[in-house]
Amino acid sequence: MAKNLLIVESPAKAKTIEGYLGKDFTVKSSYGHIRDLVKSEDAIDIKNNFEQRYEVPADKKQVVSELKKLAKEADMVWLASDEDREGEAISWHLFDTLNLKDATTKRIVFHEITKPAILRAIDNPRKIDYNLVNAQQARRVLDRLVGFELSPVLWKKVKPSLSAGRVQSVAVRLIVDREREVNKFKSEAAFKIVAIFGKGKNAFKAELAERFTQQGDAETFLQDCAKAVFDIKSLDTRPTKRSPAAPFTTSTLQQEASRKLGYSVARTMQVAQRLYEAGHITYMRTDSVNLSDTAIAAAASEIVSAWGDKYHQSRKYKTKNASAQEAHEAIRPTYFNNHTINGESGEKRLYELIWKRAIASQMSEAQFEKTVAKIGISTRKEDLTANGEVMKFDGFLKVYLESNDDEEDNQTADGENAILPPLTKGQLLDLQEMTATERFSRPPARYTEASLVKKLEELGIGRPSTYAPTISTIQNRGYVVKEEREGRVRNFRVLTLKNENITKEEKSENTGAERGKLFPTDIGAVVNDFLVQHFQGIVDFNFTASVEKQFDEIAQGLQDWTKMIRTFYDPFHKDVQSTIETADKATGERELGVHPESGKKMSVRIGRYGPFVQVGESATEENEEKPLYASLRTGQSIETISLEEALELFKLPKVVGEFEGKPMKVAIGRFGPYISHNSAFVSLPKEIDPLDVTEEQAIELIEAKRKKDAERLIKSFPEDETVKVLNGRWGPYIEFGKLNVKIPKDITDPLTLTFEQCKALADAMPKDAKKGRFGKARAAPAAKAAPAKKKAPAKKAVAKKK
DNA sequence: CAGTGAGCGAGCTTCCGCTTGACTT
Numbered sequence A: 001m002a003k004n005l006l007i008v009e010s011p012a013k014a015k016t017i018e019g020y021l022g023k024d025f026t027v028k029s030s031y032g033h034i035r036d037l038v039k040s041e042d043a044i045d046i047k048n049n050f051e052q053r054y055e056v057p058a059d060k061k062q063v064v065s066e067l068k069k070l071a072k073e074a075d076m077v078w079l080a081s082d083e084d085r086e087g088e089a090i091s092w093h094l095f096d097t098l099n100l101k102d103a104t105t106k107r108i109v110f111h112e113i114t115k116p117a118i119l120r121a122i123d124n125p126r127k128i129d130y131n132l133v134n135a136q137q138a139r140r141v142l143d144r145l146v147g148f149e150l151s152p153v154l155w156k157k158v159k160p161s162l163s164a165g166r167v168q169s170v171a172v173r174l175i176v177d178r179e180r181e182v183n184k185f186k187s188e189a190a191f192k193i194v195a196i197f198g199k200g201k202n203a204f205k206a207e208l209a210e211r212f213t214q215q216g217d218a219e220t221f222l223q224d225c226a227k228a229v230f231d232i233k234s235l236d237t238r239p240t241k242r243s244p245a246a247p248f249t250t251s252t253l254q255q256e257a258s259r260k261l262g263y264s265v266a267r268t269m270q271v272a273q274r275l276y277e278a279g280h281i282t283y284m285r286t287d288s289v290n291l292s293d294t295a296i297a298a299a300a301s302e303i304v305s306a307w308g309d310k311y312h313q314s315r316k317y318k319t320k321n322a323s324a325q326e327a328h329e330a331i332r333p334t335y336f337n338n339h340t341i342n343g344e345s346g347e348k349r350l351y352e353l354i355w356k357r358a359i360a361s362q363m364s365e366a367q368f369e370k371t372v373a374k375i376g377i378s379t380r381k382e383d384l385t386a387n388g389e390v391m392k393f394d395g396f397l398k399v400y401l402e403s404n405d406d407e408e409d410n411q412t413a414d415g416e417n418a419i420l421p422p423l424t425k426g427q428l429l430d431l432q433e434m435t436a437t438e439r440f441s442r443p444p445a446r447y448t449e450a451s452l453v454k455k456l457e458e459l460g461i462g463r464p465s466t467y468a469p470t471i472s473t474i475q476n477r478g479y480v481v482k483e484e485r486e487g488r489v490r491n492f493r494v495l496t497l498k499n500e501n502i503t504k505e506e507k508s509e510n511t512g513a514e515r516g517k518l519f520p521t522d523i524g525a526v527v528n529d530f531l532v533q534h535f536q537g538i539v540d541f542n543f544t545a546s547v548e549k550q551f552d553e554i555a556q557g558l559q560d561w562t563k564m565i566r567t568f569y570d571p572f573h574k575d576v577q578s579t580i581e582t583a584d585k586a587t588g589e590r591e592l593g594v595h596p597e598s599g600k601k602m603s604v605r606i607g608r609y610g611p612f613v614q615v616g617e618s619a620t621e622e623n624e625e626k627p628l629y630a631s632l633r634t635g636q637s638i639e640t641i642s643l644e645e646a647l648e649l650f651k652l653p654k655v656v657g658e659f660e661g662k663p664m665k666v667a668i669g670r671f672g673p674y675i676s677h678n679s680a681f682v683s684l685p686k687e688i689d690p691l692d693v694t695e696e697q698a699i700e701l702i703e704a705k706r707k708k709d710a711e712r713l714i715k716s717f718p719e720d721e722t723v724k725v726l727n728g729r730w731g732p733y734i735e736f737g738k739l740n741v742k743i744p745k746d747i748t749d750p751l752t753l754t755f756e757q758c759k760a761l762a763d764a765m766p767k768d769a770k771k772g773r774f775g776k777a778r779a780a781p782a783a784k785a786a787p788a789k790k791k792a793p794a795k796k797a798v799a800k801k802k
Numbered sequence B: 001c002a003g004t005g006a007g008c009g010a011g012c013t014t015c016c017g018c019t020t021g022a023c024t025t
Helices: A011-020 A057-072 A083-095 A115-123 A130-157 A169-184 A216-225 A250-261 A265-277 A295-306 A345-360 A407-415 A448-460 A467-476 A522-534 A543-555 A561-582 A645-652 A695-712 A755-763 A783-802
Strands: A004-008 A025-029 A076-079 A105-107 A188-199 A205-210 A230-242 A366-377 A383-393 A431-440 A479-483 A488-498 A501-511 A512-520 A590-594 A602-605 A610-615 A628-631 A656-657 A662-669 A672-677 A680-683 A713-716 A721-728 A731-736 A739-742
Touching: A004 A011, A004 A250, A025 A721, A057 A083, A057 A169, A057 A755, A076 A672, A083 A188, A083 A431, A083 A501, A105 A345, A130 A522, A130 A561, A169 A479, A169 A512, A188 A216, A188 A383, A188 A488, A188 A672, A188 A731, A216 A501, A230 A383, A250 A265, A250 A467, A265 A345, A265 A448, A265 A467, A295 A345, A295 A590, A295 A783, A366 A739, A448 A467, A448 A512, A467 A479, A467 A610, A501 A543, A512 A522, A512 A602, A522 A602, A543 A561, A590 A645, A602 A645, A628 A645, A656 A695, A662 A695, A672 A695, A680 A695, A695 A713, A731 A755, A739 A755
Parallel strands: A004 A025, A004 A076, A076 A105
Antiparallel strands: A188 A205, A188 A431, A205 A383, A230 A366, A366 A383, A431 A488, A479 A512, A488 A501, A590 A602, A602 A610, A610 A628, A656 A662, A662 A672, A672 A680, A713 A721, A721 A731, A731 A739
C-alpha cells in the first residue's frame, strides 16, 4: 500500500501526476468541490455569524467515501487542489470531511503540471490558509444570499421560476442595455471619396479623410477633381511591426473559436475537455497567459527546427486582468512537436488553433514597411491619402493571425494592406476613377456569446469555469435568445467620376442582418428593469469588482469575513423586504394608443403565456365588456412594437373558406404561417402573404400536402387510420396520432411492423419527454406533474361531497 | 404549430464555482 495519498481536483491531472511520482504515491481526484451549502433555507444561519450548513451532494458521496478509506490507510495526505480561493476551500472541505489530522496532512500547490514543478511543491508543503478559505466562504455565502433572496422576489413580482444572481443578472443587463442602444441609434449618412490612380499592375487606391454629409458637396468635390491635376505631395515610409498575441486563456479561446471556427462557447469547452482528457492540451479552464519554462523551451526547439533561429523569440506574457487568479498555465499543447492530432475533425481544428496560437506566442514579430502618400489636388485644398504596406518579414504570421471582432472593419481594411507601386515625390498621377459612395454610421454591435464573455471578463465578473454555464443559464431562463434576424434593404447613392464625366446611380444593400447574436426577450427586459429599479447596487457593473476587493482583503487577513457580509446583508435584506411589500407587479405594460375604429385603449404587456396586446380596459364589475387579446410573434417585442404592427395581429387567425365541409383557417404559429383544416396543418410558402390567402389557394395547398404525404406513406393500418408508418427526413418513423415514434434498430424492414407493435412502441414513449430536442431541460415539469395528479382526486372528492 | 389573458392555491422554482459523466432526438 502506498504511504502517501495526494488529492488533486481533476482526474486527468491525477493520472499525469501519478506517472511523475512513482509507487509511494497514490494520486486521486476530488472532482472539484466535494461539499456545498444545503439547498434549504437554513443553509446559512444569519443571526449566528452566517454559520453554514454543508452537505456532500449525492453524486459526490462515492468519491468522498473512497477518499476517506484511502486517507485512513495513508501515512500522509497531500492536499494539492488549485492555488486559488476555491482550491483552498476544497482542501479545507477535504480536511474537514475526511477527518484528516494536522500532523499527517500537508497542503501543496503548483501552477503547472510538470515533473519539476510537482517535486518542488512536495519539497515545500504548507498549512491550509484559513484567510483564503474565509474569503471563499464569503464569496459563497454572498452569492447564495443574493441569489436565494432575489429570485423569490421575482417569483412574486414577475413570474415563478425566474432567477437572479450576481453574475447572470449583470450579463442580462449588458444585453438589454445594448439592445436599447441599437434601437435608439440613428444612422447618419455621409459620402466617402475613393480615387483610383494608375493602370493595371500600377493601379492603387487613395481616400479622402473627410466625408461629405451633403450630396451637393460631394458632387462639387468630384466636379473640382474632374479638371484637377494630382501630384504626390509627400511620401512617408517607415518600418512597423506587429507582435503575436498571448497564448489562450479560456476566454480568448472561446472568442477565437467563435470567430474562426464558429463554435458556441459551450461547444468550445466540450471539445477542449476531450482534448484535455486525451492528454493533448493543458487545462482549459484558466485565466493565465503564463507558459511553464519547460513549455517555453519546447516551443523554442520546435520553432527553431521548423523555421530557424530567426523566427524564434522567447516571450513571457503578463495578464492585464486584475481579477485573474492564475492557478494554472495558459492553454497550450502538451507536446509542441504534435502539429496536429488524431481525432474527430472538431477536435483537430481546435487543437490546431491552440497549437498555432501557443507557438506563435514564442515567435518573432512580423515586420512591415508602411508607406503613406499624400496626394495634392490642384483645385482643392484637401489631400487624398494612399496607404501601402509591404511585409518585410513574416515572423509569427507564418503560423497565426488573430482575427478581429468587427467583420465589417476587416472588409473596409482592404486599402490598408495594399501594395503601392513605386512612387516619387512630385510625381504627377493619372486619375482613372473617383467615386463618392454614401455610407452609413453603424449602431454598436450586439453581443455574441463570445463577445459577452469578453465583456464579463473585463468587468471581472464570472470565472473561466462559469462563462459557458452562465451563457446557457440566461438563455434557459428565457432572458436572452441567440438568433438570426433578417436585415432590410437599404438604398444608397453612388456618384462616379470617369473621363471627366459624373454619373449618378442608386444601389441597394442588405443591412442589419444578424447571425448568432444575443437578443433580450421581453421577460429579460422586464426582469432587468425591475432589478435596476429596486436593486441597483447588485446589478451595478462594479458590484463584483468592489466585493472582490473586499474578498482580497479577507484573504490577506485584513478584514473579518462575517463583518463584511453583515455590512452588505443588512441593508440588502431590508431592500428585499420593502420591495416585497411595496413594489407593484412588473408586467412591462406600455400603452400603444387607441384603436382607430373603436377608440379603445391599446396596450402591451407580459402575461402568463408571454407578451400580448390588449384592446380595451380589463373587465371589472362596472366594465363587463371583455377586452380582446393577441399574442406577439417571434421577434416582436413589447418595447418596440408599433400600433400598426399590433393591429396586424388581430387580422389573424381568419377563416379563408371551406373545404370538404370543414373550415380552413390561416394563422401564425411557432414555425410561421400555416393553414389548419380538419386538424391537419399545412405551412404557407414564404411568397404567400398570410393576409391574402384565397379559398382556391388554400385548397390547392392542402391537396398538394396530401399528395406529398401519400408519397411518404409506407404502411397504414385498418385498425386505426391515424397510425401510419412514414418516410421522414432521417428515415422511416411511426406517426401515432400526434406522437412521432422512432423505430428501434432491430426492426430492419418497417413493412413488417404490426399495429400491436406500433401501439406498444407508442406506449413505451415517456409522456412528457416528447417535446423538443432538449428533452432534459424540459423534463423538469415532470416533478410538477406528480403533485398535480395527487391533487386531482382530492378535488373530486370535495366536488362529490357538494 | 390551434386558444389561453379570473382566481382558487400546494408545492415547486433560485445562486456561483469546482469537477465529470450520463443522457436523448
